[in-house]
Amino acid sequence: MLPVANKQELMRHFDDWVTDREVSFAAVRGFVDNPELIGQRLLGKYSVATTSGSTGIPGIFLLDTLNWTVTLAFSLRMIMGWLNASDTFRLLVRGGRAASVLAMGGHYVGATSFAAIRTRRSARRLRALPAQAPLRNLVAELNRYRPALLIGYASVMALLAAEQDAGRLHIQPVLVLPTSEGLSQDGYDRIARAFHVKVRTVYVATECLFVAIGCEHGWYHVNSDWVILEPVDASYRPVPSGEESHTVLVSNLANRVQPILRYDLGDRILQRPDPCPCGNPLPAIRVRGRRHPHLPNRTRRESRSATARA
Numbered sequence: 001m002l003p004v005a006n007k008q009e010l011m012r013h014f015d016d017w018v019t020d021r022e023v024s025f026a027a028v029r030g031f032v033d034n035p036e037l038i039g040q041r042l043l044g045k046y047s048v049a050t051t052s053g054s055t056g057i058p059g060i061f062l063l064d065t066l067n068w069t070v071t072l073a074f075s076l077r078m079i080m081g082w083l084n085a086s087d088t089f090r091l092l093v094r095g096g097r098a099a100s101v102l103a104m105g106g107h108y109v110g111a112t113s114f115a116a117i118r119t120r121r122s123a124r125r126l127r128a129l130p131a132q133a134p135l136r137n138l139v140a141e142l143n144r145y146r147p148a149l150l151i152g153y154a155s156v157m158a159l160l161a162a163e164q165d166a167g168r169l170h171i172q173p174v175l176v177l178p179t180s181e182g183l184s185q186d187g188y189d190r191i192a193r194a195f196h197v198k199v200r201t202v203y204v205a206t207e208c209l210f211v212a213i214g215c216e217h218g219w220y221h222v223n224s225d226w227v228i229l230e231p232v233d234a235s236y237r238p239v240p241s242g243e244e245s246h247t248v249l250v251s252n253l254a255n256r257v258q259p260i261l262r263y264d265l266g267d268r269i270l271q272r273p274d275p276c277p278c279g280n281p282l283p284a285i286r287v288r289g290r291r292h293p294h295l296p297n298r299t300r301r302e303s304r305s306a307t308a309r310a
């Protein structure tokens with residue numbers, strides 16, 4: 001069995017870890033230190049995403065073409081699985097416009113992904129809004145743009161729901177996808193009520209952008225064609241279904257340039273022992289606690305300051 005890997009160790013052995021000899025830690029470091037290169041490809045081949053250093057060591061992750069192909073397929077399957085015929089019709093009527101509220105100003109995965117999927121043809125249907133912007137600017141921009149899909153930090157989605165309730169924001173999205181931090185069920189319900197909309201979530205990390213898709217029964221279904229999740233105890237021994245794990249090991253089967261194999265993600269999960277009532281046959285999990293938040297500290301602080309302004 002392969003040994004367990006973690007971020008500290010992989011970052012320490014970066015040059016041995018990457019499978020492309022053209023890539024070096026020194027070159028990648030220089031790339032991420034340059035904000036002008038956000039969304040560009042390293043050596044014309046790899047997207048680069050960083051994770052916060054709140055756990056001691058910042059992570060630098062390279063995303064190759066196969067990784068993006070699987071991420072895109074996952075996103076389409078996710079959206080098509082969530083929408084019924086009437087939702088799809090409403091989505092098309094709104095020109096399929098999507099707005100994503102992202103942390104900008106760093107090589108964070110949201111901004112990197114946005115740049116990777118945005119093409120000249122899709123530019124009018126995709127808009128990125130900085131999560132750090134004053135709330136009233138976000139509201140004004142969204143009122144102008146009228147997105148059919150609204151994606152972004154859960155805390156910002158909650159603020160926007162309050163703006164919609166107050167009548168300052170007046171958009172009619174078909175789907176809202178809060179990301180990053182988890183909200184309470186009540187928080188998600190409030191967003192659903194404010195926008196009269198379906199609210200769905202995903203379980204992803206910079207290390208693997210397609211782990212699991214949330215269903216209407218509050219479970220995440222693991223994308224097990226491309227991801228292996230192993231719930232384990234503190235000694236990395238397997239934990240059976242129905243019991244909460246200490247952490248979880250993730251293997252991302254799509255990333256060839258920087259293999260993520262049995263990587264300690266740091267989250268406690270619980271796997272459902274019986275079939276999920278939604279009918280999805282893929283393994284169903286709940287995420288009980290994220291030991292290592294994947295949200296950049298900066299945005300967290302700024303989300304809070306947005307709360308204060310609201």
Ligand SMILES: [Zn+2]
Nearest residue numbers: 215219276278
């Ligand atoms: Zn389900």
